[in-house]
Amino acid sequence: MLANVRGIDSTTALWYASRATGVVALLLLTAVLLLGILVTRQGRLPGLPRFAVTGLHRNLSLLAVAFVAVHVLTAVTDGYVNIPLTAAVVPLASPYEPLALGLGAVSLDITIAVIATSLLRRHLSRRVWRAVHLLAYASWPVAWLHSITASSDMRHGWMFALAIGTALAVVAAVIWRLAAAARDVPRAERVGLLMSAVHGAHGRERTTRR
Amino acid sequence: MTERLVVNPIECDGHGACAELLPEMITLDEWGYPIVDGRPVPPALDRDARAAVSACPTLALRLLRS
Amino acid sequence: MTTAMRGTSAEGTATDLPRLLPASQQPQEWHAHAARYGGRVPFRGAPGRLIPDVREAGLTGRGGAAFPVHRKLEAVLDAATSRRKTAVVIGNGAESEPASDKDATLLWLAPHLVLDGLQLAAEAVGADQAILYTHADRRHDVGRRLEQALTQRRQAGVERVTVQLAQAPPRFLSGQETAVVNHLGGGPSIPTFIPPRPSERGFDGAPTLVQNAETLAHLALIARHGPRWFRQVGTAAEPGSTLCTIRRADGTARVTEVPLGMPLRDLLGPVTLDGAVLIGGYHGTWLPVAQAVQLTLDNHALQAAGARVGAGIVITLPPDSCGIAETARVVRYLALESAGQCGPCLNGLPRMAAALAELAGARPRRQARADLERWAGLVTGRGACHHPDGTARLVRSALVTFAAELDRHGRGRCSGTNPRPFLPVPRAQARTEEDWT
Ligand code: HEM
Ligand SMILES: Cc1cc2nc3c(=O)[nH]c(=O)nc-3n(C[C@H](O)[C@H](O)[C@H](O)COP(=O)(O)O)c2cc1C
Numbered sequence: 001m002l003a004n005v006r007g008i009d010s011t012t013a014l015w016y017a018s019r020a021t022g023v024v025a026l027l028l029l030t031a032v033l034l035l036g037i038l039v040t041r042q043g044r045l046p047g048l049p050r051f052a053v054t055g056l057h058r059n060l061s062l063l064a065v066a067f068v069a070v071h072v073l074t075a076v077t078d079g080y081v082n083i084p085l086t087a088a089v090v091p092l093a094s095p096y097e098p099l100a101l102g103l104g105a106v107s108l109d110i111t112i113a114v115i116a117t118s119l120l121r122r123h124l125s126r127r128v129w130r131a132v133h134l135l136a137y138a139s140w141p142v143a144w145l146h147s148i149t150a151s152s153d154m155r156h157g158w159m160f161a162l163a164i165g166t167a168l169a170v171v172a173a174v175i176w177r178l179a180a181a182a183r184d185v186p187r188a189e190r191v192g193l194l195m196s197a198v199h200g201a202h203g204r205e206r207t208t209r210r
Numbered sequence: 211m212t213e214r215l216v217v218n219p220i221e222c223d224g225h226g227a228c229a230e231l232l233p234e235m236i237t238l239d240e241w242g243y244p245i246v247d248g249r250p251v252p253p254a255l256d257r258d259a260r261a262a263v264s265a266c267p268t269l270a271l272r273l274l275r276s
Numbered sequence: 277m278t279t280a281m282r283g284t285s286a287e288g289t290a291t292d293l294p295r296l297l298p299a300s301q302q303p304q305e306w307h308a309h310a311a312r313y314g315g316r317v318p319f320r321g322a323p324g325r326l327i328p329d330v331r332e333a334g335l336t337g338r339g340g341a342a343f344p345v346h347r348k349l350e351a352v353l354d355a356a357t358s359r360r361k362t363a364v365v366i367g368n369g370a371e372s373e374p375a376s377d378k379d380a381t382l383l384w385l386a387p388h389l390v391l392d393g394l395q396l397a398a399e400a401v402g403a404d405q406a407i408l409y410t411h412a413d414r415r416h417d418v419g420r421r422l423e424q425a426l427t428q429r430r431q432a433g434v435e436r437v438t439v440q441l442a443q444a445p446p447r448f449l450s451g452q453e454t455a456v457v458n459h460l461g462g463g464p465s466i467p468t469f470i471p472p473r474p475s476e477r478g479f480d481g482a483p484t485l486v487q488n489a490e491t492l493a494h495l496a497l498i499a500r501h502g503p504r505w506f507r508q509v510g511t512a513a514e515p516g517s518t519l520c521t522i523r524r525a526d527g528t529a530r531v532t533e534v535p536l537g538m539p540l541r542d543l544l545g546p547v548t549l550d551g552a553v554l555i556g557g558y559h560g561t562w563l564p565v566a567q568a569v570q571l572t573l574d575n576h577a578l579q580a581a582g583a584r585v586g587a588g589i590v591i592t593l594p595p596d597s598c599g600i601a602e603t604a605r606v607v608r609y610l611a612l613e614s615a616g617q618c619g620p621c622l623n624g625l626p627r628m629a630a631a632l633a634e635l636a637g638a639r640p641r642r643q644a645r646a647d648l649e650r651w652a653g654l655v656t657g658r659g660a661c662h663h664p665d666g667t668a669r670l671v672r673s674a675l676v677t678f679a680a681e682l683d684r685h686g687r688g689r690c691s692g693t694n695p696r697p698f699l700p701v702p703r704a705q706a707r708t709e710e711d712w713t
């Protein structure tokens with residue numbers, strides 16, 4: 001929208017920085033979500049040790065919040081439109097594009113909760129940590145909607161293609177995740193299942209009597 | 211104060227990340243589950259032990275004071 | 277279960293046995309109990325006061341692990357004091373081991389002794405709540421008997437702490453300590469990870485004492501007669517008497533009370549020397565009869581042979597049964613009873629069961645024996661509970677005790693002529709989560 005009619009100068013630099021970091025943050029969060037699913041399914045990245053998947057998932061998520069922080073600060077500092085700092089975390093606190101920015105705030109709140117609990121993981125019960133962590137599945141679509149609604153550029157051209165690409169990747173990964181969940185054998189039935197599997201392995205139980 | 215590694219076998223999903231980070235004290239059995247050396251963690255391995263604990267996706271691996 | 281004839285004390289021992297079971301073999305109502313032991317529960321007046329007597333008596337748990345009772349009492353009392361949380365006492369009469377019948381027999385014949393013990397244990401740790409946990413699926417309706425007993429006690433005015441009755445699902449694991457606490461707290465009847473120990477944080481988050489039903493009965497008698505009396509039978513290291521379930525080769529079974537340290541020769545009765553006995557039940561150890569008759573029934577003596585008293589189960593294998601086939605059936609049952617929540621147990625036990633089934637047949641692969649040895653080592657000590665350890669112990673002892681028979685199977689022969697199953701194993705059921713609730 002406005003960006004189309006302006007060249008980059010000192011006043012618009014912040015605006016551009018804000019949008020660029022926003023796009024990178026979305027890409028990073030997408031990667032983090034995909035990696036999270038990979039961790040859960042005990043998948044590996046080709047050529048990397050197992051702990052690398054967990055490590056990347058964690059470190060990219062920290063990098064993502066760093067980008068979100070710059071994204072927010074630049075948008076707030078930029079004087080062109082008036083966005084109060086509170087709008088970063090409080091939905092509807094901005095007079096400018098309250099809905100779109102509200103989505104961003106919600107997504108950031110959830111992401112902060114997910115990361116904060118993860119950093120304190122050792123002090124939490126697994127149940128509590130996981131319950132919060134699964135909110136990541138809500139935060140991503142909200143972040144995506146925020147990107148699409150806040151920026152008209154994201155609705156056109158290669159940026160739009162990028163947005164659709166991330167959505168497809170996430171949908172595919174979630175389906176892959178749900179497929180695993182559906183195949184999950186309830187705890188009580190696992191032993192019985194393995195039992196019939198191994199008993200089949202070397203022929204059926206034979207008995208001989210003298 | 212000495213610390214020992216303890217794995218909660220109920221939580222452990224056999225990801226095996228711990229064994230990669232601390233092969234001196236953790237090996238994997240033929241089904242991919244960790245066999246953990248229960249002796250006190252020597253100071254030289256302290257950092258690796260902590261890395262292994264924080265890499266465990268299910269919080270199954272812990273350092274317990276004894 | 278096979279019919280049980282209840283015996284009295286061991287023949288030929290100069291003791292006051294039986295201490296726990298009524299000599300008449302008739303269920304003891306309150307008046308009979310009061311006439312034998314006195315009509316009051318010998319309360320000590322304050323928490324902790326009974327503990328020195330229990331320590332001096334040297335009472336150990338009779339649920340299988342033989343853990344010193346005074347240490348558990350102390351741990352629970354300490355936790356209750358330091359956390360300012362009132363303790364809970366659970367009497368464990370789940371007796372999930374299919375070959376055992378001693379707790380059900382005790383609860384049927386002498387319920388008041390166990391209930392006395394429950395009250396005294398509650399006082400010792402300052403508990404305000406007690407639960408008696410029994411097996412849902414026993415020959416006798418123990419639950420109803422206990423309800424009657426509780427009514428009689430309330431009428432006699434001897435109850436201080438309210439006792440609730442609860443039933444264990446008929447599963448092998450349901451008597452395991454953390455599984456008991458888990459189930460009573462509304463969860464499935466499967467074990468949880470330690471730490472935290474129940475003595476630290478158990479039922480409803482409170483410090484919880486879990487003690488076998490027979491242990492409580494001994495406790496009640498120590499409170500009455502004192503530690504010196506308790507030590508009049510048994511060995512110096514392992515004092516007192518213990519209930520045993522004895523299964524003979526002819527299929528008869530009986531519950532009897534014997535002093536610890538009793539010669540197994542006397543306990544077994546007439547046996548053929550080239551046979552085998554199973555000591556300690558399904559988490560126990562097969563021993564050749566020739567070796568067993570040299571031993572006594574106490575952990576010190578049995579340890580040297582790799583065995584333990586466990587819950588006091590002693591079974592003689594009929595000479596015409598195949599020990600491998602019997603073990604294979606039991607291990608299959610034990611594997612199916614695994615909660616399947618720990619990787620090594622989930623993976624190891626079914627494989628061990630399959631390998632044993634193969635060894636029970638003709639011309640098994642050579643590899644099967646080596647596999648079993650390895651898997652027994654791999655599962656030991658790696659579960660949240662001791663179920664894999666006990667199962668591995670049984671398997672290893674079978675490999676040693678029935679080594680000659682295994683060689684015979686390798687040549688396509690078997691000395692077992694009677695294919696009828698001997699060891700009691702509940703029918704395998706399809707497993708769902710509901711089985712644990
Ligand atoms: C310090 C930061 C983080 C750490 C240490 C961390 C750690 C983990 C771990 C260990 C798992 C595996 C869970 C399991 O298998 O039980 C996981 C899964 C996951 N994580 Fe994270 N995470 C972090 C941040 C994030 C963020 C910011 C997101 C948001 C996009 C996220 C999204 C996910 C998702 C979607 C899963 C898969 C959950 C499932 O389906 O079971 N994580 N994470
Ligand atoms: C698989 C498994 C099953 C058990 N089943 C019983 C049982 O049925 N009854 C029992 O008293 N103890 C059982 N135990 C032992 C208990 O965990 C616990 O040690 C005992 O109840 C404590 O009481 P005690 O110290 O008086 O023996 C079982 C243990 C295991 C590992």
Ligand code: SF4
Nearest residue numbers: 222223225226228266
């Ligand atoms: S990293 Fe954790 S889950 Fe994976 S094997 Fe080690 S202890 Fe088990």
Ligand code: SF4
Nearest residue numbers: 615617618621659661
């Ligand atoms: S060791 Fe086996 S039986 Fe015990 S809790 Fe783990 S899975 Fe269940």
